[in-house]
Amino acid sequence: MNQKELTELIRHFCEERDWDQFHSIKDLSIGLSTESNELLQLFRFKDEKQCEEYLANNRKKVEDECADVYYYLLRLSDLYNIDLNQALENKMKDNHKKYPKELVKGKNLKYNEYE
Numbered sequence: 001m002n003q004k005e006l007t008e009l010i011r012h013f014c015e016e017r018d019w020d021q022f023h024s025i026k027d028l029s030i031g032l033s034t035e036s037n038e039l040l041q042l043f044r045f046k047d048e049k050q051c052e053e054y055l056a057n058n059r060k061k062v063e064d065e066c067a068d069v070y071y072y073l074l075r076l077s078d079l080y081n082i083d084l085n086q087a088l089e090n091k092m093k094d095n096h097k098k099y100p101k102e103l104v105k106g107k108n109l110k111y112n113e114y115e
């Protein structure tokens with residue numbers, strides 16, 4: 001399924017359950033953050049090697065949390081008319097200005113740390 005079809009699938013799922021009433025911008029943002037943290041939780045207290053092993057052995061759990069994040073992102077963008085593709089395209093233009101390759105190549109500094 002493409003992004004539009006997934007958005008419609010989620011919309012239909014929520015309409016059948018009368019969940020629109022629970023999907024304020026605030027609560028969807030909280031849901032997005034919560035699911036992001038559930039993804040993070042999977043790797044808590046693990047070093048880099050343990051994280052790689054965890055991913056190899058628990059791929060479904062990681063995929064499920066990524067799907068939860070995507071669900072909230074698509075739901076929020078659908079209800080509040082955010083064109084995710086356009087927003088990302090705009091943000092990448094900003095990122096090109098914020099992180100000129102001549103200054104940041106091979107560095108992981110934040111934009112305000114290399115000036």
Ligand SMILES: [Mg+2]
Pocket residue numbers: 035038064065068
């Ligand atoms: Mg989850």
